[in-house]
Amino acid sequence: MTLTRPSAFGVYIHWPFCLSKCPYCDFNSHVRHGGVDQARYVAAYLREMQTMAERTGPREVTTVFFGGGTPSLMQPETVAAILDGIGRYWSVSRDVEVTLEANPTSVEAERFRGFRTAGVNRVSLGVQSLDDASLKALGRLHSAEEALKAVAIARSVFDRYSFDLIYARPGQTPDDWAKELRRAIAEAAEHLSLYQLTIEAETPFFALRQSGKLSIPDDDTARDLYDMTQEVCAAAGLNAYEISNHARDGAECRHNLVYWRGDDYVGIGPGAHGRIEQDGRRYATATERRPESWLMRVEGFGHGLVVDEALTREERADEYLLMGLRLAEGIDPQRYAALSGRPLDAKRIAILRDEGAVETTAEGYLRVTQAAFPILDAVVADLAA
Template sequence: MNSPIPAPFAVYVHWPFCLSKCPYCDFNSHVRHGGYDESRYVRAIETELASTARRVPGRTVSSIFFGGGTPSLMQPQSVQAILDAIAKHWSVAPDAEVTLEANPTSVEATRFRGYRTAGVNRVSLGVQALDDASLKELGRLHTAQEALDAVAVARSIFERYSFDLIYARPRQTLAAWEAELKRAIAEAAEHLSLYQLTIEPGTPFYGLHKAGKLITPDDDLGRDLYDLTQQVCADAGLPAYEISNHARDGAECRHNLVYWRGHDYAGVGPGAHGRLTIDGRRCATETEKRPESWIMRVEAKGHGLIVDEALTPGETADEYLLMGLRLVEGIEPSRYTAIAGRTLDPARVSILRDEGAVETTADGRLRVTPSGFPVLDAVVADLAA
């Protein structure tokens, strides 16, 4: 009799430091012109991994993701030390996906071979644009050519790589984006992450936008840019599998699928989030954001947690809905019912189906339709109400 396949379990490692802060970014990233003690931070991550593993022992890690910030500022031996610590506390699957986010600069590309030797088998490059004027406006420190050179280095070292682009940028036209996207697809082997520029509160772009000094495409052009993106990628064999992510069949980011499918993941490092099942209850964890406060907390307590709470069945079910409907595959209503202890409201599902926003697949999954994705937030809010 075959034993059941264990649910995926992922580890997320947050490296919070950047060389500069991009004006659109609201991630937990910090610039330290005076430098920082890299080895001390690595030791603190090792400590936090140990304390997390004591809470969820015996798991098999299916994916590891170094995010940030800018993890490609780390020395390869630091990445090696963290991977060794993960392997010390949990089993790591032989085919585990190990991704590292990287800036596409020539300096950081020189470390790629060291990362590969350490055990990284996939890189995700923050290209963001393929024209120099846009890169400058976005606060990026690389040129388009430097980015393409870094992609070429990644291609020569890693079997799997991906890169990000931001669209719906100021003054962007449909024709310009189509040309840029086709150029990107020619460079992308299997995966692209394509994000519409969003103006986040607290960022420099927010102030400029509010003052009328940063004009972004209106809703109609934004929708046209989104539709064009879906069509061009699908025609090139890179259809969307999630609202902002496109991949060839089988090349999806397995780590991010852990989030979107509602499985467990440990989060370590400053400002990292996690979801862990402990004694049959799903727990939400979050660590202190500020690097200096986080490291002092870890050194004093063995962890940097500031949030550590059991979610209610309703909260867990709403998360499953919120994350799962981002995927083209959708969700299993029976799993939602098992988590929530109640079914989705059939009347609401029926109305959304009649409006063409959702559909039920032949195998019973509920998913958002292509015409529903541009209004995904409203669809989720309606179903979760």
């Protein structure tokens, strides 16, 4: 990986609406019981795209990702109109990856063929658990049976699909998790995203934990669950290419690699983030989070940006370090030096290597060892100091 390698270019579309708010979720998602004027939002997405395309200039889109919220609540016609807009304002790679996040409810699964016709070629299902009691505790609106039916529909409609599971749930043991994970792998073609439950501030789960009404596995048990995850997935040929993502070789989510490798991407929609090159500088962008406020901003100004900042060399390098070390492939130290204007501290690297926390690959990349992934933040902080 060098600064001169061909760069990917992604478009992220944020659809912020959900049927309900999960108690663990701190994403920018909103419930609107009165419905959503999808035609009005489509017009705003297209307007914001036009503004951002004027900034990026001609680029070839290699990945598109519909995230949320719950993008599977969109009508297929809405998805098609947005994809048509992307093709209008940029060129699109012939092998573009177009991912849409979906809830595995029967109602949303019925839209899968429509999404495929619209241009989606990869779906990511928020299954979260294959245990009904856990699904209820997580605030999910589907059962395990319904989720597996949705996975089967996805398998029949899309060549590529993935689904998410949450582990380190209250009361979960490594043996319980291993059984659930093996069942999931039997249903997964090529990719699984496996996230440890974290308690985020300003969520209902945070309040429950503060009041002593919710407990999650302690650090030792969480580590055992993590180790079990790696063992079971590796045995099934689903290697961890990123700290929480497992895939067969060649089946990695290409859009997420755009983030982790430090490539450019445009963020469109309420609360969407982006990173774009303009006039030799890299800009961090973010839009207004509240959907109605974003809508009014776009209709008035052509965009909903509330953050639009040129990153310093140090910020760019730190971001590359933070994101790139999440990957099993690691980072290119030469690229880090080119971004920051200074090399990584060789003495720090030597100490971390002696401690078994980092290693250098045959290609010269620096990466965090599998054993040290659970303490990734500490390793990154040490290298960035």
